[in-house]
Amino acid sequence: MTHKDSTIPLSDSETYLKNVTVDNVILGYHDKELKVLLQKPLPFDKWTVTGGYIKSNESVEESAERIAFSRTGLKNIFLQQFQFFGSAQRGLDIVQYHELYNQSTQTKIPKDHWLFDRFISLGFYSLTEFSMVKVQKSSINQDCQWWSINELPPMMFDHKLIIEAALKALRLHMVHFPIGYELLPEKFTLPEIQNLYETILGKTLDNRNFTKKLMKNGILIKLKETKKIGAHRSPWLYKFDKERYDDYLSTGVDLIF
Amino acid sequence: MTHKDSTIPLSDSETYLKNVTVDNVILGYHDKELKVLLQKPLPFDKWTVTGGYIKSNESVEESAERIAFSRTGLKNIFLQQFQFFGSAQRGLDIVQYHELYNQSTQTKIPKDHWLFDRFISLGFYSLTEFSMVKVQKSSINQDCQWWSINELPPMMFDHKLIIEAALKALRLHMVHFPIGYELLPEKFTLPEIQNLYETILGKTLDNRNFTKKLMKNGILIKLKETKKIGAHRSPWLYKFDKERYDDYLSTGVDLIF
DNA sequence: TGAATAGTGTCTTTAAGACAGTATATC
DNA sequence: GATATACTGTCTTAAAGACACTATTCA
Numbered sequence: 001m002t003h004k005d006s007t008i009p010l011s012d013s014e015t016y017l018k019n020v021t022v023d024n025v026i027l028g029y030h031d032k033e034l035k036v037l038l039q040k041p042l043p044f045d046k047w048t049v050t051g052g053y054i055k056s057n058e059s060v061e062e063s064a065e066r067i068a069f070s071r072t073g074l075k076n077i078f079l080q081q082f083q084f085f086g087s088a089q090r091g092l093d094i095v096q097y098h099e100l101y102n103q104s105t106q107t108k109i110p111k112d113h114w115l116f117d118r119f120i121s122l123g124f125y126s127l128t129e130f131s132m133v134k135v136q137k138s139s140i141n142q143d144c145q146w147w148s149i150n151e152l153p154p155m156m157f158d159h160k161l162i163i164e165a166a167l168k169a170l171r172l173h174m175v176h177f178p179i180g181y182e183l184l185p186e187k188f189t190l191p192e193i194q195n196l197y198e199t200i201l202g203k204t205l206d207n208r209n210f211t212k213k214l215m216k217n218g219i220l221i222k223l224k225e226t227k228k229i230g231a232h233r234s235p236w237l238y239k240f241d242k243e244r245y246d247d248y249l250s251t252g253v254d255l256i257f
Numbered sequence: 258m259t260h261k262d263s264t265i266p267l268s269d270s271e272t273y274l275k276n277v278t279v280d281n282v283i284l285g286y287h288d289k290e291l292k293v294l295l296q297k298p299l300p301f302d303k304w305t306v307t308g309g310y311i312k313s314n315e316s317v318e319e320s321a322e323r324i325a326f327s328r329t330g331l332k333n334i335f336l337q338q339f340q341f342f343g344s345a346q347r348g349l350d351i352v353q354y355h356e357l358y359n360q361s362t363q364t365k366i367p368k369d370h371w372l373f374d375r376f377i378s379l380g381f382y383s384l385t386e387f388s389m390v391k392v393q394k395s396s397i398n399q400d401c402q403w404w405s406i407n408e409l410p411p412m413m414f415d416h417k418l419i420i421e422a423a424l425k426a427l428r429l430h431m432v433h434f435p436i437g438y439e440l441l442p443e444k445f446t447l448p449e450i451q452n453l454y455e456t457i458l459g460k461t462l463d464n465r466n467f468t469k470k471l472m473k474n475g476i477l478i479k480l481k482e483t484k485k486i487g488a489h490r491s492p493w494l495y496k497f498d499k500e501r502y503d504d505y506l507s508t509g510v511d512l513i514f
Numbered sequence: 515t516g517a518a519t520a521g522t523g524t525c526t527t528t529a530a531g532a533c534a535g536t537a538t539a540t541c
Numbered sequence: 542g543a544t545a546t547a548c549t550g551t552c553t554t555a556a557a558g559a560c561a562c563t564a565t566t567c568a
Binding site: 189236 | 544545546547548549550
């Protein structure tokens with residue numbers, strides 16, 4: 001189950017697959033916090049993760065990319081399947097949503113219209129560089145903004161569970177595959193990437209051991225620049241060795257911290 | 258995309274979700290080989306993994322259980338989501354299948370009937386105890402049998418890829434979670450479980466190191482029985498410490514071999 | 515007693531984990 | 542020179558990995 005996007009022409013139901021939606025937990029990292037991009041479909045007063053319908057001529061990945069682009073302005077976004085959700089109960093939210101939808105749009109869409117039918121939700125998560133995302137709003141999703149993953153607003157449907165599942169999948173994923181390239185700016189410092197790992201894993205790490213392991217597998221390149229950030233020693237800037245990084249993305253690498 | 262199950266009444270399309278199928282890679286272990294249960298939907302001459310449609314009042318997991326029961330006679334089967342497949346191309350198979358279907362059933366179902374529409378496939382794999390499975394056939398799926406995973410017959414749609422993806426997911430999964438309870442008989446020997454691991458991982462393991470690690474985390478209980486199997490020393494029988502095993506299933510455990 | 519498989523112990527090497535003092539930038 | 546953060550090296554402990562001989566069953 002997901003939000004209803006304003007770009008969907010109600011009359012044109014034939015061009016979308018029925019009973020399936022794509023839901024994408026878009027994550028970003030900012031101010032030492034993990035953020036998730038949420039939208040509030042009017043007229044409802046609860047939030048959802050970003051999502052939408054699948055066109056009949058696009059793959060689910062293409063669908064997810066199109067929807068992500070419409071919310072973030074980003075192309076070639078990092079996408080990771082993590083789970084599908086298919087409980088038979090739609091819950092009260094869909095009923096209330098249907099009623100409010102008709103009220104606010106002055107329409108009388110029947111309860112059994114495909115828009116309010118049961119949906120199987122295909123769960124992706126995306127990792128984005130926070131500062132590159134230009135949050136897009138639409139008429140239906142008037143509110144669309146970043147939320148700290150630790151302080152979520154009231155969520156529609158089972159979307160709180162979906163976020164938790166995405167986070168759990170990400171934590172499992174990062175044991176075997178490098179992360180950070182999508183979440184950090186091109187140049188970053190060791191304290192920054194360490195804090196990213198600490199934030200996602202939810203625990204503090206020993207900076208010496210962390211650095212040792214990261215440098216050993218050689219995914220970082222030390223630059224000849226420092227970052228000036230206050231009345232203290234300036235940290236060196238690094239970037240990822242993208243080639244090595246991509247190798248590890250396909251072959252896997254031990255990154256247990 | 259998946260096979261069409263004979264239990265589906267064509268006229269009763271309203272009770273099934275459209276554009277979605279469940280596909281379940283049912284795995285078993287026998288004769289030191291990993292087997293996969295495949296079916297051949299008549300009149301087609303290619304094989305598929307087991308699968309079917311989702312009823313509108315059941316969850317995807319319930320759906321997968323119902324379909325697995327109809328093929329294996331097993332209840333409470335071990336089910337693991339691993340991926341969803343949603344390419345927009347249906348390929349030639351579906352066209353040929355539609356034609357042959359009409360020919361053989363003496364019907365004229367139109368090409369755009371929902372049965373032959375595009376489907377998103379929800380991928381599960383199941384681990385089963387080979388000897389407990391009573392393979393069920395049906396009028397449409399006249400052939401249903403185990404195949405060695407190394408010698409697959411011609412596969413319909415993208416089902417060869419689905420099997421490979423399931424196997425890859427299983428290999429990743431077994432690094433963090435114990436397996437074997439569903440694949441082995443209740444009592445088994447150390448050489449048997451080691452060979453199971455070797456078979457799935459596709460490499461040989463040192464028996465001393467393997468035993469050491471398995472015994473250390475304490476998921477095995479040594480029984481006071483041996484298994485008589487020929488003109489040589491009889492191996493001891495073991496069973497899983499199910500409580501410990503289940504703990505590890507939820508919390509995870511390092512089982513890198 | 516020979517053939518076949520089961521079962522066990524030690525050493526080496528590598529990685530993990532704990533730990534604290536020096537360096538640098540700015541005010 | 543006070544303050545705040547960056548940076549680095551060593552020791553201890555645990556696990557991984559390599560390795561080979563003895564034990565048991567039965568034909």
